[in-house]
Amino acid sequence: DIQMTQSPSSLSASVGDRVTITCQASQDIVNYLNWYQQKPGEAPKLLIYDVYNLQTGVPSRFSGGGSGTDFSFTISSLQSEDVAIYYCQHYHSDPWTFGHGTKVEIK
Amino acid sequence: EVQLMESGGDLAQPGGSLRLSCGASGFTFSIYSMNWVRQAPGKGLEWVSYISSRGNTIKYADSVKGRFTISRDNAKNSLYLQMNSLRDEDTALYFCARASLSRAGTFDIWGQGTVVTVSS
Numbered sequence: 001d002i003q004m005t006q007s008p009s010s011l012s013a014s015v016g017d018r019v020t021i022t023c024q025a026s027q028d029i030v031n032y033l034n035w036y037q038q039k040p041g042e043a044p045k046l047l048i049y050d051v052y053n054l055q056t057g058v059p060s061r062f063s064g065g066g067s068g069t070d071f072s073f074t075i076s077s078l079q080s081e082d083v084a085i086y087y088c089q090h091y092h093s094d095p096w097t098f099g100h101g102t103k104v105e106i107k
Numbered sequence: 108e109v110q111l112m113e114s115g116g117d118l119a120q121p122g123g124s125l126r127l128s129c130g131a132s133g134f135t136f137s138i139y140s141m142n143w144v145r146q147a148p149g150k151g152l153e154w155v156s157y158i159s160s161r162g163n164t165i166k167y168a169d170s171v172k173g174r175f176t177i178s179r180d181n182a183k184n185s186l187y188l189q190m191n192s193l194r195d196e197d198t199a200l201y202f203c204a205r206a207s208l209s210r211a212g213t214f215d216i217w218g219q220g221t222v223v224t225v226s227s
Contacts, residue, residue, distance in 0.1 A: 001169075034213050043202055043217040044144075044152060049210065059194075087152055092214020094166045098152040 002026050006099030007041055012107045019075040020021055021090035021102045028068050032092040035064055035073045038101075039084045047086075048073065109133040111203050111217055116221030127221055129186040129203030134216075137161075137181035140206035142214060143188050145223075147197035155201070156188065157211065170196075174225050193225045 003026040013019050023033070035048040046055045051071060075082055080084040081086045082104055088099040115127040128140070144156040156177040157166040165177055176189040186203050201221050204214035 032212065033213045036214075038152075039199065043219050044214070045217070046207075046215045049207065049213050049215075055215065089152070089154075089212075089214075091210065094157070094212070095168045096156075096212040098154070101151045 001095055002090055002092060002097060004027060004090055004097050004099040006088055006102055008102060009100065010103040010105070012105045013078050014088070015078055015080060017078045017105060019082075021079050021086055021088075021104075022074070023036075023066075025069045025073045025090055025092075027092075029090045029092035031067060032090055033064075033066070033071050034089045034091065034096075035040045036089060037084045038087065043085065058077045059103045070094050075084075075104075078104070078106070109206065111216060111218035113203050113218045113221035116181050116201060116223045118224045119190075120227050121194060121225055125190045125193065125224070126147060126216060127190065127223070128199055128202075129188075129190040129218055130171055131205075132185045134205075136184040139208065139213050140164075141177075141179060141186045142204045142206055143177060143186075144202045144204050144214065145190075145197075145200070147196070148200045150199075153199075154212075158186070158222070159205070159211075189220070190223070192211065193223075195225050197223060198225045 003022045031051045036044040038044040052064045083099040158177045174192045178187045205216040206212040207215040
């Protein structure tokens with residue numbers, strides 16, 4: 001199975017800060033990499049698919065990059081409504097696995 | 108409005124069974140593959156099972172293989188998960204999630220989840 005290692009596990013930043021989360025796959029997953037946002041008490045929401053493609057309606061302050069085994073997710077200017085847990089997920093081959101999540105809080 | 112709504116979650120004893128349902132509305136259910144994803148209390152997300160649009164391709168996580176059965180009824184716009192031989196570690200919030208067209212492992216619409224608790 002492909003393991004997804006996300007870091008950091010949590011972070012605290014100020015409104016307006018640039019925030020970056022990394023995700024490393026245990027083997028090459030090409031570009032089969034998605035990012036989800038889960039706000040407290042809510043279902044996950046797809047933000048980015050195939051590394052860098054924004055899902056419809058997702059604000060442009062969210063972006064993704066990388067390829068192969070190393071990927072990143074960035075919030076260019078953190079807003080209060082971005083408080084959530086963010087998960088990376090691969091779908092290169094089943095089982096499709098998620099990273100353990102990064103909890104983003106406001107300082 | 109595109110919507111998924113799960114039901115059937117309950118308290119079950121170890122070794123027992125439950126059947127989860129997921130009703131779809133606002134989109135053409137029969138052309139989309141579907142998934143179940145679960146989240147144990149305070150933990151991350153775990154993909155559980157996948158079924159293709161016509162039900163001819165099915166996948167399971169190793170943790171549930173042989174115990175859980177995914178199925179669907181396109182005439183009723185419904186997805187199901189039959190859960191047998193339940194274990195304590197199956198306790199979780201179970202989400203149904205639609206797979207994006209042409210990206211089977213991308214979950215673009217999620218329900219709110221139904222809670223399964225396995226305990227004696």
